[in-house]
Amino acid sequence: MTDIAKGLEGVLFTESKLTFINGSEGILTHLGIPIQEWAEKSTFEELSLALLDAELPTAEELARFDAQLRANRAVADSVLDVIRGMPRGVHPMQALRTAVSYLGLTDPEAEEITPEARRAISVRLIAQFATLIAAINRTQEGQDIVAPRTDLTHAGNFLYMLTGKEPTPEQARLFDIALILHADHGMNASTFTAIATSSTLSDMYSCITSAVGALKGPLHGGANEAVMDMLDEVGTPDKAEAYISAKLDNKEKIMGVGHRVYKNFDPRSRVLRDYAEQVANKEGKSNYYQILETIEKTVVDRIGSKGIYPNVDFYSGTVYSDLGIKKEYFTPIFALARISGWCASVIEYSQNNRLLRPDAVYTGLEGQHYSDLKDRS
Numbered sequence: 012m013t014d015i016a017k018g019l020e021g022v023l024f025t026e027s028k029l030t031f032i033n034g035s036e037g038i039l040t041h042l043g044i045p046i047q048e049w050a051e052k053s054t055f056e057e058l059s060l061a062l063l064d065a066e067l068p069t070a071e072e073l074a075r076f077d078a079q080l081r082a083n084r085a086v087a088d089s090v091l092d093v094i095r096g097m098p099r100g101v102h103p104m105q106a107l108r109t110a111v112s113y114l115g116l117t118d119p120e121a122e123e124i125t126p127e128a129r130r131a132i133s134v135r136l137i138a139q140f141a142t143l144i145a146a147i148n149r150t151q152e153g154q155d156i157v158a159p160r161t162d163l164t165h166a167g168n169f170l171y172m173l174t175g176k177e178p179t180p181e182q183a184r185l186f187d188i189a190l191i192l193h194a195d196h197g198m199n200a201s202t203f204t205a206i207a208t209s210s211t212l213s214d215m216y217s218c219i220t221s222a223v224g225a226l227k228g229p230l231h232g233g234a235n236e237a238v239m240d241m242l243d244e245v246g247t248p249d250k251a252e253a254y255i256s257a258k259l260d261n262k263e264k265i266m267g268v269g270h271r272v273y274k275n276f277d278p279r280s281r282v283l284r285d286y287a288e289q290v291a292n293k294e295g296k297s298n299y300y301q302i303l304e305t306i307e308k309t310v311v312d313r314i315g316s317k318g319i320y321p322n323v324d325f326y327s328g329t330v331y332s333d334l335g336i337k338k339e340y341f342t343p344i345f346a347l348a349r350i351s352g353w354c355a356s357v358i359e360y361s362q363n364n365r366l367l368r369p370d371a372v373y374t375g376l377e378g379q380h381y382s383d384l385k386d387r388s
């Protein structure tokens with residue numbers, strides 16, 4: 012009997028210098044540097060550049076990249092018209108998938124797949140994802156689109172475009188850290204999807220459009236919104252333990268916990284929990300935070316022995332909702348960060364490309380002949 016790696020678990024299909032994960036010890040590094048240090052000391056701009064070039068930038072290189080991002084924030088009016096024309100009430104991830112696909116139609120270099128073109132398009136995509144997501148939010152809320160500013164950081168400008176108000180330095184920095192934590196994560200489903208698309212020698216916009224679709228699902232990036240739905244369903248902290256126990260008794264999955272690779276705490280969830288806790292200590296524990304605390308305890312007590320612990324999606328929503336962001340935008344914000352990892356991984360894989368084409372064990376019928384439709388019951 013041939014072994015099948017269901018879900019491709021543990022299958023090694025390429026080499027990468029970008030991200031290392033030790034799932035049993037809960038370790039995550041980018042370019043060998045622990046995620047906690049990136050979160051504490053770096054910026055999303057710096058990590059994005061480090062991933063794109065697979066090396067730590069100099070101050071001069073970072074300044075140049077930052078200037079390029081700022082200069083590329085605006086998107087063509089036709090893209091904004093498409094966003095304005097979208098039906099109201101669509102999920103923002105549907106809207107983002109369509110917007111990024113359309114964005115490709117406005118980029119004269121879109122079809123180029125040379126390393127230089129992939130790199131240049133990546134800079135534009137990283138810069139413009141923020142503009143697309145903020146514009147989707149504004150139009151879906153019936154508000155005017157806010158044009159990007161060049162005097163704010165990537166995180167600060169996004170929050171400004173989203174709300175129309177300049178964020179405080181603390182808010183911008185907190186959001187920057189959230190972006191850092193989500194920027195890359197090895198061969199997760201959406202990065203793998205981007206690479207699979209690029210392996211056919213398709214263009215960057217196709218890679219990223221397919222990655223957005225993969226991130227959207229609740230087993231992947233969509234889990235952060237699903238966690239918020241769960242918190243709303245639980246309602247109050249005193250109901251959390253019974254709610255989770257009943258779900259586990261029914262063999263239902265709890266959103267925001269469990270991971271294909273981490274069989275211990277996801278280090279990103281620890282960082283996010285610390286920030287959520289700081290806000291809770293400063294402003295009083297929010298209802299959401301208290302429910303999450305009880306869910307975490309119940310899950311770890313009941314199924315921690317199976318290696319089920321909170322993942323990155325567990326606490327991110329409380330941080331975003333503290334910043335006044337609606338839950339439908341949690342997954343687009345994940346995409347806002349992961350665009351760097353997607354682009355970097357496509358660039359890296361393209362340097363040594365081979366078409367991705369796995370196989371399946373055939374279990375269907377054999378030796379059959381075509382029968383006329385009228386003869387079939």
Ligand SMILES: CC(=O)SCCNC(=O)CCNC(=O)[C@H](O)C(C)(C)COP(=O)(O)OP(=O)(O)OC[C@H]1O[C@@H](n2cnc3c(N)ncnc32)[C@H](O)[C@@H]1OP(=O)(O)O
Pocket residue numbers: 018199229230231232234263264265266267268269270271272314317319322323324
């Ligand atoms: C950014 C990210 O993508 S992080 C992941 C975000 N996704 C979520 O939070 C959704 C909830 N989590 C899950 O569905 C899963 O943990 C996944 C999809 C992330 C990983 O799943 P897999 O690696 O395929 O694990 P699998 O489904 O095989 O589960 C292994 C065991 O753990 C249990 N388990 C896994 N996740 C959960 C969960 N969230 N709640 C309850 N039990 C769980 C399974 O029921 C199974 O138990 P069993 O062996 O007794 O049958």
Ligand SMILES: O=C([O-])CC(=O)C(=O)O
Pocket residue numbers: 195196197198199200270271272322323
């Ligand atoms: O690595 C994974 O499978 C999912 C994940 O945590 C991520 O993409 O950030």
